[in-house]
Amino acid sequence: MIDGVDYSQRYFEDVQPNDELPQVEDLITYRRVIMNPATTWDYFPGHHDPAYARAQGQPTIYVNTMHFLGFIDRMITEWAGPRSFLVRRNVSTLMSIYAGDTMVGSGHVVGTRREEMEGGVRCLVDLELAVTNQHGTPCASVLATVAVPTRAT
Amino acid sequence: MSDLGGTGYDIAMGTYEDAVSMIGHTTPVRFGEAPVNVAMVRHFAAMVRDANAGFWDEDFAAEQWGGCIAPPAMLMTWVMPIEWRPGGALPVPLLTARVPLPGTTFVNASNDTEFFHPIRVGDVLNVSEELVDVSVEKRTALGTGHFVTTCSTFRRQDGTMVARMTNVLFRFGADDA
Secondary structure (H helix, E strand, O other), rough: OOOOOOOOOOHHHHHHOOOOOEEEEEEEEEEHHHHHHHHOOOOOOOHHHHHHHHHHOOOEOOHHHHHHHHHHHHHHHHHHOOEEEEEEEEEEEOOOOOOOOEEEEEEEEEEEEEEEEOEEEEEEEEEEEEEEOOOEEEEEEEEEEEEEEOOOO | OOOOOOOOOOEEEHHHHHHHHOOOOEEEEEEEOOOOOHHHHHHHHHHHOOOOEEEEEEEEHHHHHOOOOOOOHHHHHHHHOOOOOOOOOOOOOOOHOOOOOOOEEEEEEEEEEEEEEEEEEEOOOOEEEEEEEEOOOOOOOEEEEEEEEEEEEOOOOOOEEEEEEEEEEEEEEOOOO
């Protein structure tokens, strides 16, 4: 066990429609945006060059798609637990998160279902999430499906 | 404008008709530069502050997944072109940047990804990208341009499809003020 890692697991039987995910807030400093090219190898200049971003009509550099996706994945597995598996997520980016902004994530359960698969049945939870900035401006809307374990064997 | 050269983002210029004629084009399979690895996984997890045990605890990850896994969000990272190779071979840009259009820049609009298997440390991913659609000209707050839809299939070294991604990118030029 590693300090600071949450091993608690949510099971299919624990989940109800309209259950809310904990809100997550994360201040995105200039350095955090620069971590985008460092960690994802995405050297599109909008993520590291403020002059390029301004020429695009944006106030400054902004986080890349993979950062949005990583924030969303984190929200989902922090809630669902480390034995969950992200099956699908569909993200529309509506507004950029700029250096100096705070990403604010929220979400809730839309529904639960069992899906027949080769080799058995898997237990799925459908989620709807939203990412805004500190002003409440919608920045991303998300539909996601995560597979979680069941207590039934 | 700053230097796009060598980044894999050299943008092909052309007309809407040029772009439409490319619809259905599928790229040859291209392998990532590096295997999925713990160093990059933890650096990314640090960026998004993700304490997922599958990234950090090798004992847990071995028992649950058969080894440390990568954040699903890193899917594209594993096939990112790098800007220099010995001998000076130029990086192959992503298909989205190779679609000829008038717009000089782009931002991403949406990303829909399905995952079929966990992506584990040691996997070597490859990708094949298909141009699915190019919209007619649209006007947005950022400028006027076209929405470019691509579908990418990601496989690991044994040929198993691990993910399929549909991405929509807005290729535009800023409107004159």
